[in-house]
Amino acid sequence: MKKTIGIISLLVLGTVGFIGYKNYPKLDLISGFSAKSVASGHFLDNRSLDIIEKGDNDINLIDLASNTIDENGHLAEATVYGFKKRKAVYREGLGAVLVNDEYDASKPYLVPKRNFTLNTKIPFPYGDGEPVTTPLPNVDYKRLQKAVDFAFAPSNEGKKCTRAVVVVHNDQIIAEKYAPGFSKNSRLLGWSMTKSITGTMLGILQKQGKLNINQPAPITAWKNDERKNITFHNLLQMNSGLEWEENYNTISDATKMLFQESDMTQSQIHKPLVGKPNATWNYSSGTTNLLSGIIRNQFKTHQEYLDFWYSALIDKIGMHSMLIETDLAGNYIGSSYAWANARDWAKFGLLYLHNGNWNGEQLFESTWSKYVATPTPTSNKEYGAQFWLNACGKLPDCPKDIYYADGFQGQRVFIIPSHNMVVVRLGYDHIDLNTFLKEILASVKKN
Template identity: 40%
Template sequence: MTNTRKFLYVVLAIAVGGLAYGLNYAVRYAHIGSSYDAKTVCSCMFVSGRDFESIKAEELYAVPFADIKVDKEKQSVSASIYGLGESKAIFRKGLGCTLVNEITEEELRSQPSYTLPADTVSGQLISEDPKAEGVDKMELDKVINDIFSEKNPKEILRTRAVIVLHKGKLIAEKYAPNIKPETPLLGWSMTKSVTNAMIGLLVKDGKIDLEKPAPLEEWKNDDRKNITTDALMRMSSGLDFEENYAKPSDATTMLFRTKGAGAYALQAKAKAKPFEIWSYSSGTTNILQEIIRRQFPKHTDYLAFPHLRLFRKLGMKSAVLEPDASGTYVGSSFMFATARDWAKFGQLYLQDGVWNGERILPEGWVKYSASETAHSDGKYAAQFWIEHKDKSFPQDAFMALGFEGQSVTVIPSQELVVVRLGCTPNEDHFNRNEFVKKIVATLK
């Protein structure tokens, strides 16, 4: 064989290999993209009650080219990208929408569900204070109206709802034209803070000890055996998990292509010792949900747990936590609630975990949840964010934050809770810190 022919064979082999790799990557991307669209459309239609055209125009900017089919009778949504990666999400009452991953639709529909009882009470109601005593109401309204204003078509804000509570009373509330007060909206990673509350309830029950190794049989015989529940709460587990949403990664595979999000994340290997580094990871939150589920002998008891012990107590009637195909809540990302119900969640933490005279969260839990995590550069606590680098920002504030500019900001020193929900494609265009500081400045 001549050298020329050998060279040609090598070039051909590289080309074929590159083509195969590229095709495989394209298929993976198509699967994740179509799953994202199917899940998004399903939840926005059947949980939020929005129409398809507005969802397509506003939500699907990341993957705008999918072929989407909606079955209103079966309450399901299918999507594919140029015939590749066909995915399907189905709606189930009380559970929202779930992707049909590694399971049949029939198996998924046969799983147990949970719906909050009709006799749900609101406990401590959020009362309105239209006069907003102690607040410059004119300036407050101006600040809020400003973030509903689209000044630059290249810097879309798309704010959908704002709630401001001061001293437990509603002093400001505004919605986008296509959003109603009763519209449940996705919190994305604000759901992590709800997982924080669920862990807190189990700590209160004596079922989980934060300082002990995470109760996971899968880790008992390898170098992950020393990872504590506290390390998971603080994103300091040392696990190797890629949090990248611009391509097929651990995060996108976990959320959109696997049957069990927590089960997938459990397979992550250790890349550092616990607390050696801080690394934001949705995988660790879903591992926490896996731990939570294992505290209940019955699946139905697990599904009922956040509703009976948290949402029902606060009167969060709209709250929908969505599970994956294994039946475990996707505690990192998928919870819907109205703006008022998200505000109630923030108010619970403002009140040190006490609601209507009843201690819901254990004593000291809120302080723990808001305390700074080492190596986080002053920005993270325990499934809540903080802002210790910007000294002009309230230093006792802590926040539930989510993709596309979702936020519940709790400021104990000001007795203030600020909720902002929206669909901001580029979060750099919404300066949440400045927005909150402007609201604080309206307090007299």
């Protein structure tokens, strides 16, 4: 018996040792992802550690991490088999951030000034009151509900699917559903849908006459080499020709930036050209964070930069639940870390559906929505300017005029001009988005 136990123990230790050997270089990224996810999910959305570990961190390798939450210190820590401890600290107004050994918790920091004034007398979307519930005559609500329910059914492997769906037609919510444990108030991470927020800030700055997207990007390090010809436009379209590896399954430029860099606006700057601007499309989170840094440089003070994103867009259209997290250097992580409830994500889609006009005020030029939905050269018509497109027919049973904000694990804000509709879907990858959208559209007759 003792011999059997000893053999089993050796096998377990050998397995653990092999896993550790194979993945040791990744441990810093694994514990970093886990600590950041726990801190954000807990302090931004009040999720318990158990819910986060089973619903957010149940990703291959990430589930190897052991996590703790310090309520008094407003932080979370993670290790992998006791190795590579990482800490993420929550700062009110800025969200959670991974910290390093140089982090000084006593050092003061700036936070954005927010306008949380609510107008509950006006219904969604232009006010903060409950949405109008008057049935629309062109909607088959039974078929619509069936389409929405499809999104919440577990996958064939029994995996979780959707956390939230909001369907808006003619400025009215016609369907809305949440998974158990989530509600209309739940803040959900948009991941790379944040890129569409960042791109929108450039559109607003252009409308305000503060920049021209056809001009070269103002990067000092590029002034004396061939990168000097890269424009805002090239960066917005991910078509700069700069080197970048966007791979979340290994140690790549993207994972090193998100889980090791203190200033994420610098990661793309130092990359060489491996192609030609406007002729070499390459998806890059580093590019979007570079744009966030460029936006910061448009303002005289850091406070003005922090305030602008909220005063010019987020609070302007009543996305009061939204918070964009910053890195240690105080830059908005424009590639990945915007949190908001599903209704507020829908408001963002509606802003584009109405070509930048929000209740009579033009936030960006009406042509901007067409610009972001115009295919980028060499992207196979899949990408525009910080938005993904269906011009390529990726969703074969859906209109080709659809364009959308797209985030990891199936976060989507679909803008469908031909049907005057916005569809928000937040959750996990285990869903056929083509069938989901096709059935929603089939339930609504065109006006």
